[in-house]
Amino acid sequence: MKLRITLFLLVGLYGSVFSQEETVYKAWQDSIKNPDYIMKNILYLDEMDVVESQYESNNPLVAQVRKDKSMATDDLLHCLPGVNMMRRGNFASEPILRGLSSERYVVSIDGMRLFGACTDKMDPASSYIEPNNLANIDINLGNDEAIDGASTGGCVSFNLKTPKFNANKRVFARVGMKYNTVAKGFDQLVDLNLNKNNLAIRSSFVHRKAQNYKAGGGNEVRYSQFEKYNYSFAMSYRLPHDQLLSFTFLGDDAIDVGYPALPMDVSFAKAKMFSLNYYRMNLGKLKEVEIKAYHNFVDHAMDDTKRDAADVPMHMDMPGNTYTSGFYAQANLLDSLKAKIEYYNTFAHAEMTMYPDVGSPMYMLTYPDVVRNSASISLDYNKIFLKRNLLKMGFRYEKAATFIISDFGEQQLNVFNMSGKDPKKMDLINANVSISRKIKKSTELKLTTSYGQRLPTTSEQFGFYLYNRQNGYDFVGDPDIKKEGAWQNQLMAVWHKKKIRTHVAVFHYQFHDYIMGIYASNYSNMTIGAKGVMFYENTGKASLMGGEWSLMSDITKTTHLMSTATYSYGYDFENDPLPLIPPLKITNSISQKWKGFMIQPEVIWSSAQNNISAKFGELSTKSFLLMNLRLYKTFQLKQGAIEMSTGIENIADTNYREHFDWGNIPRLGRNFFMNLSWRMK
Amino acid sequence: MKKYIYTLSVVTLVFFFMSCTDKIETLVEENLVEVATGDNGEIAVEVQATTDLFVGFNSLKIEVTNLTDNTSINDATVTIMPMMHMMTMSHSCPVDNKTATLSEKGTYNFDVVFVMPSGDMGYWEVTFKVEVGGQIQEVIVPVTVVQPEETKLISFVSEFDQTTKYFVALIDPKSPQVGENDLEVSVYKKASMMDWPSVEGLSFELEPWMTSMDHGSPNNIAPVAIGNGHYKGKVNFTMTGDWEMRLTIKENSNVIGTPVFTTVFQ
Incomplete structure (x- = not known):
């Protein structure tokens, strides 16, 4: 019984489980379970979920993110091939999946939807969680898992750690801290898991505080400081017949966060998440029945009071908040079919009050109390056929209605002869088909065709004069904007021999009704100094193509090499380059075991990016070369172990920026870091 | 959670209040x-x-x-x-x-x-x-006639003939709000001490302007004649604050004056 419970907790993290005995199938499953398997881009972070031998990965990338217990979510995501981070400061970067920003992919935290409350995208959902809370991150580049949500660019699923039942480990604790020199950042974390009989409890706490960081060359980047607290509490209770009842709370409070690339900072950004979860292993023919109800809210306030007066033409208050509630129920039928129904309701409010030196304050709603209801049903089907082939099909149908409930907001819209009071209804269809084929023992091929549709974001539909610092325009949403869609084809190949494993993925996305801001010459800007007004529109076709390549090689028993390369190219309806397109980037890292240490040198090279989107206000980006050196060591003690990770990042103190960084702000210069954590046996 | 309930109640209150003010306004109009x-x-x-x-x-x-x-x-x-x-x-x-x-x-x-x-x-x-x-x-x-807090009447001497004295009265918006507002003015000239006829056949340009930020608003409709020297259009305000309604008045395509009405609302 206990074993089974532990097992099913494990199993829940690996996706659906199949009882077929086919060897091919087992091989598939094994390859997916392999923590080094990056084709699916799942990173397992909870050492209690993965057996020790697998957790001690040889993959330098995986090792890095696991050894550095105080790593920030941003840095962690940045490690994943196909993922880049858009920076506006040293905090809360926005993940970019193959050149697509957060409008185009779905973010879920344990299956919950959470929406940032900042009209300037200062708080992507990923900023409200900490790796310390995460059991794994599951990233779908491209929309090949329709069940994850309606998107045209994929899905980032953050799965939270759950309280663990383990009769041999009644108490598990971890305490860690990290210091870095580049921002004089000091982080602390505590992690605690208790279990007795049928009850298990997990609690965690993280605090981070950083000063202004120094860019390559030693210049301080002003307004790049931040501080945040993250705390969680989760409780699981076992019921007979392999049932599990869980409650999870997660809180995150960021305060005094600087955004050097934006005209304003953040005085606070707070999120609270609550969820109640029911799980049952077997219910007749149904397996892994899961029902979750959740609620979360985000409270966000921008702040310009700490800036130099000369940089602030006018003082403003810009608070915003979102409230999201929802539930979902999912189950597996006959081992090969997974079904899910989902509903959520979200509310977004953001306002702006401007205080001129002379005259009355000016008030407007930038998110005019926008309500969205969404209900969906989705299916996922897996079937082995002809022994060597795996067929995967997914289908999702969503019905959504979006409207505003503020009369004031409606009056604002009337200015544009628009209205938002009547629900804007949309039907969304997402579907995917993929065939994986094992050619010989060493080669796997996977071909995926999918079609995805997404809802417009709150900004795209109801944003009111949202100033975009990057291109200098005020953005206005269109309540009658249509959904965006994309056809996607992806081909992946994995080839592995004993000591070498290589993976190639090429993709082509064809968008229709691609949503972007279009300059409207007959409108005048609202923001002081802005260049004009852009309206979000469905522009027609856009294309995106590119690929990722990775190579892992066991050079010797103690030396492992990993190389990755990514490249994308895309253009919009006018054949101009799409924004945020990652240039060619090659990462080489080696992990070398030596006298109980693991030494990991890393070289990252990025080509210049001159294919830039002028409409988006992009600047071309120079090529750069970075060198990092990291060192890991675990000291076994009687009472547990001390894990140390230390190193130098950006050894040459290169002054560089990645293509996604706003406002020509350089990234971190040379950094020494030291991370120590103690864990119980 | 408290905040949620608080905000919900605020939202409800705001709605309640908004629906109330609507009613009060209509009552006031009736209430002479x-x-x-x-x-x-x-x-x-x-x-x-x-x-x-x-x-x-x-x-x-x-x-x-x-x-x-x-x-x-x-x-x-x-x-x-x-x-x-x-x-x-x-x-x-x-x-x-x-x-x-x-x-x-x-x-x-x-x-x-x-x-x-x-x-x-x-x-x-x-x-x-x-x-x-x-x-x-x-x-x-x-x-007894009082001077209102916000000017509702502007007089000027024609820029064209430099002699005729015109009077422009702002009729609407009476209580401006964010969003679309009716704009109505009536124009008169002083023919003699006792004769103040209305002026027909004028054409208008309209530009609402927020001086503290130096921006305008879109989709305004310049007033056009509705008879009896009255001219009606639409003026849009994108936010609360200090707004100017800048008018350019032409008679036979000659600019005769550029009166500016100022309004402040919260």
Whole structure:
């Protein structure tokens, strides 16, 4: 019984489980379970979920993110091939999946939807969680898992750690801290898991505080400081017949966060998440029945009071908040079919009050109390056929209605002869088909065709004069904007021999009704100094193509090499380059075991990016070369172990920026870091 | 959670409040106050308006009472003549309709544009001539005209001929709000001390402007003639604060003036 419970907790993290005995199938499953398997881009972070031998990965990338217990979510995501981070400061970067920003992919935290409350995208959902809370991150580049949500660019699923039942480990604790020199950042974390009989409890706490960081060359980047607290509490209770009842709370409070690339900072950004979860292993023919109800809210306030007066033409208050509630129920039928129904309701409010030196304050709603209801049903089907082939099909149908409930907001819209009071209804269809084929023992091929549709974001539909610092325009949403869609084809190949494993993925996305801001010459800007007004529109076709390549090689028993390369190219309806397109980037890292240490040198090279989107206000980006050196060591003690990770990042103190960084702000210069954590046996 | 409940209740309250203010506004419009009275011993005239009389476009509602039996006189034809008495001279002001018969609501209605406030300079009197069955009675009613907080009347000398004096009265928006507002003005010129005819055939340009931020607003409709010297359009305000309504007025495609009305609202 206990074993089974532990097992099913494990199993829940690996996706659906199949009882077929086919060897091919087992091989598939094994390859997916392999923590080094990056084709699916799942990173397992909870050492209690993965057996020790697998957790001690040889993959330098995986090792890095696991050894550095105080790593920030941003840095962690940045490690994943196909993922880049858009920076506006040293905090809360926005993940970019193959050149697509957060409008185009779905973010879920344990299956919950959470929406940032900042009209300037200062708080992507990923900023409200900490790796310390995460059991794994599951990233779908491209929309090949329709069940994850309606998107045209994929899905980032953050799965939270759950309280663990383990009769041999009644108490598990971890305490860690990290210091870095580049921002004089000091982080602390505590992690605690208790279990007795049928009850298990997990609690965690993280605090981070950083000063202004120094860019390559030693210049301080002003307004790049931040501080945040993250705390969680989760409780699981076992019921007979392999049932599990869980409650999870997660809180995150960021305060005094600087955004050097934006005209304003953040005085606070707070999120609270609550969820109640029911799980049952077997219910007749149904397996892994899961029902979750959740609620979360985000409270966000921008702040310009700490800036130099000369940089602030006018003082403003810009608070915003979102409230999201929802539930979902999912189950597996006959081992090969997974079904899910989902509903959520979200509310977004953001306002702006401007205080001129002379005259009355000016008030407007930038998110005019926008309500969205969404209900969906989705299916996922897996079937082995002809022994060597795996067929995967997914289908999702969503019905959504979006409207505003503020009369004031409606009056604002009337200015544009628009209205938002009547629900804007949309039907969304997402579907995917993929065939994986094992050619010989060493080669796997996977071909995926999918079609995805997404809802417009709150900004795209109801944003009111949202100033975009990057291109200098005020953005206005269109309540009658249509959904965006994309056809996607992806081909992946994995080839592995004993000591070498290589993976190639090429993709082509064809968008229709691609949503972007279009300059409207007959409108005048609202923001002081802005260049004009852009309206979000469905522009027609856009294309995106590119690929990722990775190579892992066991050079010797103690030396492992990993190389990755990514490249994308895309253009919009006018054949101009799409924004945020990652240039060619090659990462080489080696992990070398030596006298109980693991030494990991890393070289990252990025080509210049001159294919830039002028409409988006992009600047071309120079090529750069970075060198990092990291060192890991675990000291076994009687009472547990001390894990140390230390190193130098950006050894040459290169002054560089990645293509996604706003406002020509350089990234971190040379950094020494030291991370120590103690864990119980 | 507390915050959630708080915000929800605030949202509800705001809605409640908003729906209330709507109602209050309509009530206020209906709710006329007596601004002046006068009598000649036989009949009495009561002047009603929604606010104190001010420099600008005023809609007056008149009730006439027979003092002998205290009954309303409903079958009269009433003529109005406002007069400003100053030290050395007297003058009248624009009136849209000089005579009126009983309206559906039981009053005699006049639209009068007072061109200056009562005060040290002089005082206003309105003379009503009430004609019933060929008999004319005259009642002089002293009125007080105040200068409103926000200017509702602008006068200027034609930039084109440098002699004609024009008066532009802002009728709408009365209580401007964020969003789309009706804009209505009426234009008069001073032909003589006693003759202030309305001006037809003008064309307008309109630019709302937020001076503290130096921006305008989109999709405005410049006023066009609706007759009787009145011009109607739409003005949009994208936020609360200090707004200017900048008008450019042309007569026969010559710019005659550029009056600017200022409004502040929260």
